Amino acid sequence: MIIQIVNPNTSAAMTAKLAAVARQVAAPGTEGRVRGSASGPESIESAFDEALALPGLLLAVAQGEREGAHGHVIACFGDPGLAAARELARGPVLGIAEAAMHAATLVAPTFSVVTTLERTVASAQRLVAHYGFERQCRRVRATGIPVLALEHAASDAALYARISAECERALAEDGSGAIVLGCAGMADLCQRLSDTLRVPVIDGVSVAIKLVEALVGAGLATSKRGDYAAPESKAVSGAMAAFVPPPALAHALA
Structure with missing residues (x-):
């Protein structure tokens, strides 16, 4: 089982701390892959910070999907982008x-x-x-x-x-x-x-990792009916174009 733990800020120290937690709590047979955001603020402490963090967070979730992650944890207590991440993911996505x-x-x-x-x-x-x-x-x-x-x-x-x-x-x-x-x-x-x-x-963080393990182990995935359906394919212009899931991923999620 592969669980991706996403640090939605750009702090390398925070990403390293999350990796240590994942190593400590993940069950044998679970690989906790920790990914820091490639763009955004170094910490999230306001609505403005959260808005800046969302593109990098969603890009990380999409990358995890391409790499075969069975579930994801968003490791920020504001649970930023949780609904959008669930639209992008096949497996369960939990906010801490x-x-x-x-x-x-x-x-x-x-x-x-x-x-x-x-x-x-x-x-x-x-x-x-x-x-x-x-x-x-x-x-x-x-x-x-x-x-x-x-x-x-x-x-x-x-x-x-x-x-x-x-x-x-x-x-x-x-x-x-x-x-x-x-x-x-x-x-x-x-x-x-x-x-x-x-x-x-x-x-x-620890609880979310264990709950994702349990949900995946029980054969549960994110529903693709209703609010968490895959995002519709449409033209996106400017800087945000890089964060649209590629057609192959969008088709797999549908």
């Missing part, structure tokens, strides 16, 4: 926010999200509502740490302490039973935080 929130409700009655900058809280709250977890999600909390700074969070005691303290406040003040980490850059902190806090701490 959706996967993490589902997992949280399976192991605890309530959860809090601990994320990066304050400006990302509103977008995470919209995802909570979109996925139908408003009753289970007690609060989305910001640590004030930029995405790129998380590269050092495992080794920087002060950064780790800020994240851990926000998780502790979530448990004490929100009454939550689990913590969802609101950034792929926090993936390497998951086990350490869980051991310290003694509650489930959920990294969406």
